[in-house]
Amino acid sequence: MMQLLYGIVLLTVMGFVAGVGLGIAAKKFEVKEDPRVAEIAKVLPGANCGLCGYPGCEAYAKAIVYKGEAMGKCVPGKKMGVEAKIREIMAKGGPTS
Ligand code: SF4
Known part of the structure; x- marks a missing residue:
């Protein structure tokens, strides 16, 4: 049961970190159109x-x-x-x- 909980927590944290990273990258490499x-x-x-x-x-x-x-x-x-x-x-x- 604890392994399942660890897995869920780990995936949640990884998803959050990936989301924040993608958000920062999207802002940093944004191409503004004329x-x-x-x-x-x-x-x-x-x-x-x-x-x-x-x-x-x-x-x-x-x-x-x-x-x-x-x-x-x-x-x-x-x-x-x-x-x-x-x-x-x-x-x-x-x-x-
Ligand atoms: S000719 Fe004019 S209407 Fe036709 S695609 Fe080109 S810009 Fe658009």
Whole structure:
């Protein structure tokens, strides 16, 4: 009976220690995304059609911010003035620029 109790206590302690360790590691190695990605994704049409050459609007937004991709590649967004809105967002600068 005592062996079972020791086993339960040991597993509980190990689980707690592993949880705390993972929590600390998650905070320490957290990768913060440039807020401009979300802002650009918000002004894109959200059609996820792939006409820009990326698998979706968010991938295109990330390419603009992190890879310096051209800002006028969203075909459905041309009539909506998306390129000008993206230029405004990019002109603000960000933590990676
Ligand atoms: S072309 Fe525009 S709407 Fe289509 S996936 Fe690219 S960003 Fe989204």
